[in-house]
Amino acid sequence: MNYNEIEFTLNGKKVGPTKVPEGTMMIAFLHEYLNLTGTKFGCGAGICHACVILEKTMTGHNTHRTCITGVAAFNGMELTTVEGHAxxxxxxxxxxxxxxxxxxxxxxxxxxxxxxxxxxxxxxxxxxxxxxxxxxxxxxxxxxxxxxxxxxxxxxxxxxxxxxxxxxxxxxxxxxx
Structure with missing residues (x-):
């Protein structure tokens, strides 16, 4: 099995570096590795947007669908899930x-x-x-x-x-x- 090493900031806290099996979707990582279950799995095809999380950028914010995007794609990003707003x-x-x-x-x-x-x-x-x-x-x-x-x-x-x-x-x- 191949692994990706990931590291990012989530809800103001550093995550990683940690190794995650290649192909792991971000929503699975949030649920299974971090026990953050507020982000919901809806359609699994990126259509319903129930699974979006926020990325803070130099110019603003982007949203990303976590059911169709592997966790490795978030490497180095500053992210917020629904749990991170309050x-x-x-x-x-x-x-x-x-x-x-x-x-x-x-x-x-x-x-x-x-x-x-x-x-x-x-x-x-x-x-x-x-x-x-x-x-x-x-x-x-x-x-x-x-x-x-x-x-x-x-x-x-x-x-x-x-x-x-x-x-x-x-x-x-x-x-x-």
């Missing part, structure tokens, strides 16, 4: 959700929750990009739909995800130009 105060142990996560909860955006991790990661990337490049209010809805439009949700019909993002963004004037 913050815990070390003194009080109080958890603070990312504004996107909070907006999804407040707007009852999901039902079964299977697609939620993918939506959260994509939406966090989109939200963070708006901090750098605000959008015109009249383009907001179309922009949200373009950002989240490839994600498949079989329960809610997407409307609540889009509405949550619209409400969140409109509540923060610095994201609108």
């Amino acid at each position: 913050r815990i105060d070390v003194k009080t142990q109080e958890m603070t959700l990312h504004p996107v996560q909070q907006a999804f909860i407040e707007n009852f955006s999901f039902q079964c929750g299977w697609c939620t991790s993918g939506f959260v990661n994509e939406a966090v990337g989109y939200y963070e990009e708006l901090k750098k490049t605000p959008i015109a209010k009249e383009q907001l809805r179309e922009s949200i739909e373009a950002s989240l439009g490839e994600h498949v949700c079989r329960c809610t019909g997407y409307v609540k995800y889009y509405e949550a993002m619209e409400t969140l963004i409109l509540s923060q004037p610095e994201l609108i130009k």
